[in-house]
Amino acid sequence: MQRRITKAQRLLNDRGELNDKGYATEMLLEYRREDIKARSYRIKEWDYYLVANDDHAVALTVADNSYMGLLSVSILDFNNARFKTTSIIKPFTFGKLRLPSSSKTGNVMYKDKRIHMEFLHENNTRRLKCSMKNFDKGKDFHCDITLYNEPKNSMVIATPFAEDSKAFYFNQKINCMTAKGTASIGGEEVRFNPVDSFGILDWGRGVWTYRNTWYWGSASGMVDGKSFGFNIGYGFGDTSAASENMLFYDGVAHKLQDVQFHIPMNNAAGKFDYLKPWVFSSSDHRFEMTFTPILDRSDFTSIGVIASDQHQVFGRFNGKAILDDGKVINVQNFLGFAERVYNRW
Template sequence: MSIGTLLDGQGRLAECGWGVAEVRRYDRAAIRASGWRIKEWDYYCILTDDHALALTVADNGYLGFLGMSWIDFKRARAINHGAIRPFPFGRMQMPASADAGEIVQSRGGIDLAFRHEPNGRRLTFAAPGFDGGRGLSGEIVLAQPADDRMVIATPFNDAPHAFYYNQKINCMPATGYAVLGGERIDFSPDSAFGGLDWGRGVWTWDNTWYWGSASGLHQGQRFGFNIGHGFGDTSAASENMLFLDGRAHKLDEVTFHLPEGPLDRADWRFTSNDGRFEMTFTPIVDRADRVKIGPFLTDQHQVFGRYSGRAVLDDGTVLQIDGLTGFAEQVHNKW
């Protein structure tokens, strides 16, 4: 497969649209925008029916971030732990590809490493100060079969040098362990599945996005989905996609119907203009985080819970989904 450049000589997207593989090459040096606007991150989330683990490394220009979160569904508790690096402006050396390059970062008592290996990824993490000193550490290997993924190149209206290049990889079987407060929790590939959100781009100042994702099993086959909007001008393509046994099934537009009041107190609903995604999402816990530094703001509500409803594959096959673990989020950034 030939891979073309993401940006043209003027720093604009060479082509807008979606794919199921990395067919465009990101090059930070080709960007024609202020370093304050460049945002680069790798976010992993490993889901089971009992808990979730989220790991983040981000270089957002003026601010770098390392994050670890543990979400306990039985206790409806989410614990966040993070460290910041002021003004990295690319010095965190985030890889230009989702399929190559290593991330090894240490800051503020947090050690994170995301490494590639044959047919998979190895995630190692440690934070002795997590949850008031209980500590969280571990190692997880995500198997990566030759699956389709969601890849999208999206422009922003009225900002010709702004873009978002995003890859989402769902349903990676997870093997490994985490140690939380001295207790070891094992991850088994028949019940634990990882997802990667790989984002690179130039963002406008004030944005609100909505994202939903799930990975698990449906009748013994790996099944998941990615849905979302608010990541730029999606008139050329949406990022809505189903995944069954490694193959992608493209959806059109999905509408998020959020509850009134707190986002973890009532069900969310999702509908699609093509009738192929009709879901109810029942919240368990809101992994909320809000940081305001001067004019900068990030206000995040990543709500974990269960999806139930129907999803329709490209060939018209209807899947009845009952209690699939995932999350849905609303995030507002001024950055």
């Protein structure tokens, strides 16, 4: 079942439960933090941007997870399979970061002695600015990147959690935005040229249960002169009403059913072998891909009852995707990522 939401309405009813469940291709639902009836420490809100080309990527995160805020910066070098992530944790934010209630309006702004981060709406563009002192071995990080040509359609989903009627996952993912700008560490600069650079937004608001494992994959680029991208994933609550699997071709969304991540195992160790080739398959046979990893942007945190084990693996997709009208998109060496994340939060 893939239930599509087509009517603008409040996300939550007076009991703090979802008014409707399913997916949309635009931001129709109105999120209001004051409508939430769950305990305040269960509220999770974040804005995550990734800007990438075939050589480099920059990831910027501002998250307010109630008892913990997070400001994170990553820069990735695909040619040398290297990355650096520096994160700053702020205790007991509980909404103090004031993340906007809509992805379409409002700015994200944070500044302290070490980091200054801004996600700004400017003249139908999104401008990402960040300065962080001592990002890597005494070297400072700076970036100023503009995202534009935002596609007509995006992935929007409202998903409940079966174990808690007041828990929900509300998310928008925007693929295939054109990117231009620069990022630098010390005196070394990386340029994002609009000819071959793309940005994505992962905008999340919700009330989460304590223990979760999710899978997410995304890619954006050009195929045969048209913008093409996809969002795939599961593990984000009860997806019986709809999955978040979607293709984007020339700005238009094409809905998929269920997509499965086949991550290789190291049988001797009993663990996932994230840097060996993956396989992706779909229940409707419209997304069949192999994935050759380049690097694993891994991170592990454990503080008391809070833990996070993240593996965001960047690499290249090869295979086919089929649009709603039957058109086959052949994908070759298409840069993207796929991740598995386990959280106790």
